Amino acid sequence: MDAVSNPFSPGAGSPPPDLVGREPLLETVRVSIARARLGNPSKSILMVGLRGVGKTVLLDRMRDDAEDAGNYTLRIEAPENRSLPALLAPQLRTALLRLSKQAKAKDLAMRALKGLAGFAKALKLKYNDIEVGFDIEPEPGLADNGDLEHDLQDLLAAAGQAAQKAGSSLVLFVDELQYVQEDQLAALITALHRTAQRKLPVILVGAGLPQLRGNMGNAKSYAERLFEFPEVGPLSPEAARQAIAKPAKDHGVKVDAAALDLILKETQGYPYFVQEWGKHAWDVATKSPITKADVQKASTISISALDASFFRVRFDRRTIAEKKYLRAMAELGPGPHRSGDIAQTLKVQVTALGPRRASLIAKGMIYSPSHGDTGFTVPMFDAFMKRIMPGEGWRRD
Ligand SMILES: Nc1ncnc2c1ncn2[C@@H]1O[C@H](COP(=O)(O)OP(=O)(O)O)[C@@H](O)[C@H]1O
Numbered sequence: 076m077d078a079v080s081n082p083f084s085p086g087a088g089s090p091p092p093d094l095v096g097r098e099p100l101l102e103t104v105r106v107s108i109a110r111a112r113l114g115n116p117s118k119s120i121l122m123v124g125l126r127g128v129g130k131t132v133l134l135d136r137m138r139d140d141a142e143d144a145g146n147y148t149l150r151i152e153a154p155e156n157r158s159l160p161a162l163l164a165p166q167l168r169t170a171l172l173r174l175s176k177q178a179k180a181k182d183l184a185m186r187a188l189k190g191l192a193g194f195a196k197a198l199k200l201k202y203n204d205i206e207v208g209f210d211i212e213p214e215p216g217l218a219d220n221g222d223l224e225h226d227l228q229d230l231l232a233a234a235g236q237a238a239q240k241a242g243s244s245l246v247l248f249v250d251e252l253q254y255v256q257e258d259q260l261a262a263l264i265t266a267l268h269r270t271a272q273r274k275l276p277v278i279l280v281g282a283g284l285p286q287l288r289g290n291m292g293n294a295k296s297y298a299e300r301l302f303e304f305p306e307v308g309p310l311s312p313e314a315a316r317q318a319i320a321k322p323a324k325d326h327g328v329k330v331d332a333a334a335l336d337l338i339l340k341e342t343q344g345y346p347y348f349v350q351e352w353g354k355h356a357w358d359v360a361t362k363s364p365i366t367k368a369d370v371q372k373a374s375t376i377s378i379s380a381l382d383a384s385f386f387r388v389r390f391d392r393r394t395i396a397e398k399k400y401l402r403a404m405a406e407l408g409p410g411p412h413r414s415g416d417i418a419q420t421l422k423v424q425v426t427a428l429g430p431r432r433a434s435l436i437a438k439g440m441i442y443s444p445s446h447g448d449t450g451f452t453v454p455m456f457d458a459f460m461k462r463i464m465p466g467e468g469w470r471r472d
C-alpha cells in the first residue's frame with residue numbers, strides 16, 4: 076500500500092499513531108502533578124522498563140499534557156557522560172524566564188534566576204560542562220556553595236516558590252535517568268525530598284531502564300519510599316491489536332484477525348516491534364485487508380530492519396569481551412540467567428566476570444532483576460546475538 080501514507084512509526088522516541096494501553100499511567104502522572112500543585116502530598120514518578128516499551132514517547136505525552144494544564148515543565152535526557160547540573164541549568168533557565176512573565180511570580184522567578192546564576196558559577200569548576208552564560212547577577216548565599224547537594228536544594232526550592240506563587244507547578248521530565256551518576260542522583264533526590272517537605276510544587280517524572288530502581292536506592296536509601304516506580308512493559312494483547320488495527324482503520328484499511336494474531340505472536344506486544352511490523356505489513360500489502368501472508372513477508376523484513384538499527388546500535392558499541400558475554404547469555408535463551416550459568420558457558424569463574432557484568436549494567440545493556448540474575452535490557456536480544464554471532468566461533472578467543 077501507499078508508503079507515503081503509512082501511519083506506523085518505529086524509532087526511538089517516535090510518537091506512535093495511537094498511544095494505546097497507557098491511560099492508567101497517564102492518569103497517575105496527571106493526578107500526581109495536580110496534587111503537588113495544590114500542596115497536597117504527592118510522589119514523583121519514575122517509569123522503569125526495557126528498551127522499546129515506549130517510555131520516551133510517554134514522557135513527551137505527559138509533558139504536553141502538563142503544559143496544556145498550565146504547569147511549567149522542562150525536559151532533559153541524561154546521556155552517558157554529561158553532568159546533571161549541565162543539562163538542567165539551561166532548561167531551568169528557560170522555564171524560569173517563562174515564569175517571570177507572570178506578574179504574580181515575577182519577583183520570585185527573578186530570584187530563582189539569580190540562584191541559578193550562582194549555582195552555575197559555583198559549580199562550573201566541578202562540572203566544567205556547564206555552558207550557560209548568565210546575564211543575571213547571582214544573589215550571594217543563594218545556591219552558590221559549590222556543593223551540588225546543597226545548592227540544588229536551594230535552587231529547586233526557589234524555583235518551586237516561584238511556581239507556587241503563579242498557582243502552578245514545576246515538573247522536571249528526565250529521560251534515561253539510569254545514566255545519572257550516583258552523587259548527582261543523590262543530590263536530586265535530596266532536593267525533591269526537601270521541596271516535598273516544604274509542600275512546594277516541584278515534581279520529577281522520570282524514565283529509565285530497570286537498573287534505575289537500584290541506582291536510586293544506592294544513592295539514597297529512602298528513595299524507594301519517596302517515589303513511585305511504575306513498570307512499563309509490553310502492551311496487552313488487546314492493546315497491541317488496537318495499536319495496529321486503529322491507525323489502519325483510520326486510513327480505511329482493514330487487518331485480518333489472523334494477521335493481527337501473527338503480529339502479536341512475533342512482537343510479543345513490545346511497542347517498538349509492533350510499530351516495525353505494522354510499518355512493513357502495510358508496505359508489503361497490495362490492498363486492504365492486510366493478510367496473514369502479508370505479515371509473514373513483513374516478518375523477514377522487520378527482523379532485518381531491527382538488526383540494522385535497534386539491535387545493531389547497541390551491539391556495535393560493545394568491546395569484544397562484552398560481546399562474548401552477551402553471546403553466552405544468548406546461548407542460554409531469553410533469560411534472565413544465573414551468573415553461575417553464564418560463567419559456566421564461558422568456562423570461567425563467576426568472580427572473573429564481575430567487572431564485565433558491572434560495565435554492561437552501567438552501559439544499560441543488561442540489568443539484574445534479582446540478586447545474581449542477569450537479563451537483557453533489550454527485548455529479544457538473545458535471538459539477535461545468535462544471528463549476528465552465529466555458530467560456535469564466538470567460543471574461541
Ligand atoms: N503505547 C504505544 N502504542 C503503540 N506504539 C508505541 C507505544 N509506545 C511506544 N510506541 C512505539 O514504540 C517505539 C519505542 O518507543 P520509545 O518511547 O522510544 O521507547 P523507550 O523509550 O521505552 O525505548 C516507538 O516507535 C513508538 O512509536
Ligand SMILES: [Mg+2]
Nearest residue numbers: 087088130131
Ligand atoms: Mg527512550
